[in-house]
Amino acid sequence: MKGKVCLDTGIITLLYSKNPPKKILQLMNSVKTGKIEAYALSSIIVEAFYHICKLKGKINAETIIATFLNTYPVKIVNLNQSLIFKAGLLKYQYPAELSYNDCYTIAFALNKKMIFHTTEKRLREILPNLKLKTYVF
Numbered sequence: 768m769k770g771k772v773c774l775d776t777g778i779i780t781l782l783y784s785k786n787p788p789k790k791i792l793q794l795m796n797s798v799k800t801g802k803i804e805a806y807a808l809s810s811i812i813v814e815a816f817y818h819i820c821k822l823k824g825k826i827n828a829e830t831i832i833a834t835f836l837n838t839y840p841v842k843i844v845n846l847n848q849s850l851i852f853k854a855g856l857l858k859y860q861y862p863a864e865l866s867y868n869d870c871y872t873i874a875f876a877l878n879k880k881m882i883f884h885t886t887e888k889r890l891r892e893i894l895p896n897l898k899l900k901t902y903v904f
Contacts, residue, residue: 777886
């Protein structure tokens with residue numbers, strides 16, 4: 768059975784950083800070759816574009832995100848009622864600790880029982896039941 772993962776913004780932005788971490792390159796190579804099925808919420812793609820735009824400018828951000836979407840078979844997820852309710856509850860429970868995008872992606876990962884790949888450092892202590900893989904940048 769193919770592994771399924773949920774990607775956070777930090778994974779995408781680090782992938783296109785000057786020196787991407789080897790573990791992220793390995794992860795994304797597994798996605799590219801079909802060994803791992805990756806999902807990202809549409810709002811995560813928007814946030815990645817924003818961060819890359821700040822660092823490298825609008826045209827580079829457009830090129831990088833277009834390249835990402837065309838290179839990696841990441842399934843883009845839109846919000847639905849189940850995600851809205853679960854994410855809203857997470858935001859209610861952890862208003863200061865979790866951003867809205869964190870809530871959306873965590874809700875999706877929990878609902879689908881996927882491993883959440885992120886650069887967020889404190890999630891393990893906030894949500895010990897979340898299947899988590901963290902990366903350092």
